[in-house]
Amino acid sequence: MRVVHDIEEMRAISQKARAEGKTVGLVPTMGALHSGHIELARRAREECGIVIMSIFVNPIQFGPNEDYEAYPRTLKADAELAEEAGVDYIFAPDAKQMYPKEPLTSVDVGKLTEHLCGASRPGHFRGVATVVAKLFNITRPHRAYFGMKDAQQLRVLIRMNEDLNFGITIVPVPTVREADGLAISSRNTYLSREDRLRAVVLSRSLKLAERLVASGELDAGKIKSAMRDLIMSEVPDALIDYVEIVDDDTVQPIDKVDGKALVALAVRIGGTRLIDNVTVKA
Ligand code: AMP
Numbered sequence: 001m002r003v004v005h006d007i008e009e010m011r012a013i014s015q016k017a018r019a020e021g022k023t024v025g026l027v028p029t030m031g032a033l034h035s036g037h038i039e040l041a042r043r044a045r046e047e048c049g050i051v052i053m054s055i056f057v058n059p060i061q062f063g064p065n066e067d068y069e070a071y072p073r074t075l076k077a078d079a080e081l082a083e084e085a086g087v088d089y090i091f092a093p094d095a096k097q098m099y100p101k102e103p104l105t106s107v108d109v110g111k112l113t114e115h116l117c118g119a120s121r122p123g124h125f126r127g128v129a130t131v132v133a134k135l136f137n138i139t140r141p142h143r144a145y146f147g148m149k150d151a152q153q154l155r156v157l158i159r160m161n162e163d164l165n166f167g168i169t170i171v172p173v174p175t176v177r178e179a180d181g182l183a184i185s186s187r188n189t190y191l192s193r194e195d196r197l198r199a200v201v202l203s204r205s206l207k208l209a210e211r212l213v214a215s216g217e218l219d220a221g222k223i224k225s226a227m228r229d230l231i232m233s234e235v236p237d238a239l240i241d242y243v244e245i246v247d248d249d250t251v252q253p254i255d256k257v258d259g260k261a262l263v264a265l266a267v268r269i270g271g272t273r274l275i276d277n278v279t280v281k282a
Contacts, residue, residue, distance in 0.1 A: 001079065001082060001083040001087055001088060001089065001090065002088070002089050002090070003075070003079055003089075003090045003092055004089055004090065004091050004092070005092055005093055005094065005097075006093070006097070007093055007097055007098075007138055010052070010089070010091045010093075010138055010139060011138055011139075011140075013052075013089060014050075014052065014138075014139045014140050014141075015140070017049065017050045018140060021049075022048075022049030022050050023047070023048045023049045023050070023142045023143065024048060024049070024050050024052065024139065024140065024141045024142050024143070025044035025045075025047060025048030025050065025051045025052065025141055025142070025143045025144070025145065026044075026052050026053075026054065026135065026136070026139050026141035026143070026144045026145070027040045027041050027044050027051065027052070027053040027054070027087070027144075027145045028053075028054045028056075028131075028132060028135050028144065028146070029053060029054065029055055030055065030056065030057045030058065030071065030186065031055040031056075031057065031072070031073060031074060031075060031078050031092075031186075032071070032072035032073070032074050032078070032186035032189070033074075033077070033078045033081045033082065034176075034184050034185070034186060034188075035176050035184055036147055036149060036175070036176040036183075036184045036185070037053075037081075038081060038084075038085045039147075039173055039174075039176050040145040040146070040147060040173050041053055041082060041085035041086065041087050041145075042085055042086065043145055043171060043173055044087075044143065044145050044171075045085065045086035045087070047143060047171070048142070048143055050088050050089070051086060051087050051088050051089075052087070052088065052089045052090075052091055052139050052141070053082050053087045053089070053090050053091070054090075054091040054092070054093075054135050054139070055075065055078055055090055055091070055092045056091075056092065056093060056095075056098065056131070056135075057071050057073060057095075058095075058098075058127060058128070058131040059095050059099070059127075060099070060103065060123075060126075060127035060130060060131065061123075061124050061125075061126075061127030061128045061131065062124075062127070063121055063122065063123065063124065066121070067187075067190075071186075072186055072189060075090075075092060078090070091135075091138070091139065098131070098134065103130065105130075106126050106127075106129075106130045107126065107129035107130045107133050107160055107164070108125075108126050108129070109125060109129050109156045109159050109160050109163070111250065111251070111252070112125075112152070112155055112156050112159055112250075112251045113125040113126070113152070113156060114251070114252070115244060115246060115251055115252065115253060116151075116152045116242060116244055116246065116251065116264050116266070117152050117153075117266060117275065118152065119242070120241050120242060120266060125152070125153070125156050128153055128156065128157075129156055129157065129160050132144075132157055132160070133160065133164070133166075136161075136166050136168060141168055142168065142169060143168065143169045143170075143171055144157075144168050144169070144170055144171065145171045145173055146170060146171070146172060146173065147172075147173050147174075147175060147176075148172050148173065148174050148175050148277075149175040149176075149183050149184075149185070149275070149276070149277070150275070151262055151264055151277040151279075152251060152264070154170075154172055155249075155251055157170060158170050175276075175277075177203065180200045180203075181200055181203035181204065181207070182196075182199050182200050182202065182203055183202070183203065183274075183275075183276045185274065185275075187272055187273070187274065188272075188274075190271075190272040191269065191270060191272050192270055194270075195269045195270035195272065198234065198235045198238075198269055198270075199269050199274060201230065201231050201234045201235050201238070201267075202231070202265060202267055202274055202276045203276055204230065204234075205227040205230045205231050205243070205265065206227075206263060206265070206276060206277065206278040207278075208226060208227060208230055209223050209226075209227055209245075209263045209278065209280060210263075210278060210280055212226060213257055213280040213281075213282065218256050218257040218258070218282050219255070219256060220245040220253070220254055220255050220256060220257060220261075221255065223245060223257070223263070224243050224244070224245060227243050227263075227265070228240060228243050231243070231265075231267060235267075235269060237270075238267050238268065238269050239267065239268040240265070240266075240267050240268075241265075241266035241267060241268060241273065242264070242265060242266050243264075243265045243267075244263075244264055244265070245257065245261050245262070245263050245264075246261065246262050246264065247259075247260075247261060247262075248260035248261055248262050248279055257280060257282045258282050259281065259282060260279060260280075260281050261279065261280050261281075261282070262277055262278075262279055263277060263278050263279070263280055264276070264277035265277070
């Protein structure tokens with residue numbers, strides 16, 4: 001496995017692989033690799049002739065008071081894990097190379113970014129879509145792998161790929177969880193031991209939503225308040241950013257579950273903002 005820092009070198013490697021008829025797979029990440037990322041790489045390894053994993057903490061997707069500086073950067077350990085997972089190339093450019101000038105061009109995926117994390121993190125999805133468009137143009141993948149844990153991000157990128165005719169196959173990968181149900185995230189490392197245990201309430205509240213829908217409760221308001229009650233009863237000092245139920249396609253809030261819906265939440269526990277989601281079907 002090789003670590004490539006240079007954009008033009010990465011472009012040449014990918015071009016050569018395409019010319020040789022290989023299927024190019026891209027796994028975009030911000031590093032601090034964990035078993036969620038590894039699952040994406042594993043899928044890519046199964047399905048592609050060459051696997052590129054990008055590791056880039058993208059400054060333009062972080063808000064001014066967010067954790068850009070504090071975000072864990074562990075390239076050496078990441079390289080070992082990526083190699084074990086069968087990655088051929090890590091693409092790890094630095095921010096100066098990705099943004100040599102103030103970027104004047106950006107990708108805005110409109111209505112899909114109005115709610116959920118789009119509402120609480122203004123500009124976040126513009127930053128994500130813009131950097132993923134750049135990564136697509138540099139690495140020219142046939143297939144790109146994204147986790148369902150970032151449900152809104154996945155929908156935004158699927159739509160960007162369609163709207164801008166990238167022609168890439170976007171492969172959604174199911175959320176990898178700890179044994180107790182907590183969705184694995186690089187930000188879980190910020191949690192104290194006690195908060196780590198308490199964080200299980202997120203996935204438990206999503207399970208509750210699933211059970212309610214399965215038992216015929218389709219009123220989104222009632223489902224959301226049952227989820228909030230559970231969270232606040234178990235973790236009274238949790239700060240709920242949102243608990244929302246949206247249409248699975250449009251990502252617009254709904255009053256009644258009808259067809260496929262996305263139940264999503266963002267909650268701060270001990271100051272750490274965690275997200276999780278599940279899809280339900282009426
Ligand atoms: P990140 O490094 O957090 O930007 O994540 C990079 C990719 O890994 C994104 O497509 C995420 O959705 C995906 N990912 C992160 N955590 C998980 C997880 N627990 N299960 C599956 N995919 C994940």
